Amino acid sequence: MNARFLTSGIAALFVATSFVAVTPASADEVIASGTFEGRSDHTTQGHVSIVDTGTGYQVVLGSDFHLDGAPALTLAFGKDGFAGETEFTVLKNNSGAQVYDLPANIDPTAYDEFYV
Numbered sequence: 001m002n003a004r005f006l007t008s009g010i011a012a013l014f015v016a017t018s019f020v021a022v023t024p025a026s027a028d029e030v031i032a033s034g035t036f037e038g039r040s041d042h043t044t045q046g047h048v049s050i051v052d053t054g055t056g057y058q059v060v061l062g063s064d065f066h067l068d069g070a071p072a073l074t075l076a077f078g079k080d081g082f083a084g085e086t087e088f089t090v091l092k093n094n095s096g097a098q099v100y101d102l103p104a105n106i107d108p109t110a111y112d113e114f115y116v
Contacts, residue, residue: 028053031109036065036116043068044116050108057102059114066095067116075100077111091116 033049046065051058059075067073073091077083086106092098102108 031057034114036067038067040070042070048114050114056104057106057108059100059102059108061096061098061100063097065098069094073116076115077106077108078113078115079111081113082115083111086111 029052030049031052033047035047036044038044044067047062048065049060049062051060073094074087075089075091076087078086088103088106089100092100
């Protein structure tokens, strides 16, 4: 099941929209951010940001993040749809602030959507 911030082919539950790219000036800079929209009859809300830490990237779900629940939720990116090869971890909690390190093989600048 997936959520998108940046829309999925297979079971997009949550999509972050209004993903805005920002050029980082230095380490620990937000390079993109957006808000979630519910999909597949689920309610999802809150903000998500992609942060360049200088040594890699992190996905940061805001303290306002909340979804109404679904089984086996994973995190991934997309561009004009869900990109399964970017699926990188499971969602820790259905609400609240969370931080996830991205694997080095995923370049978030290549995508404009984020899925839960």
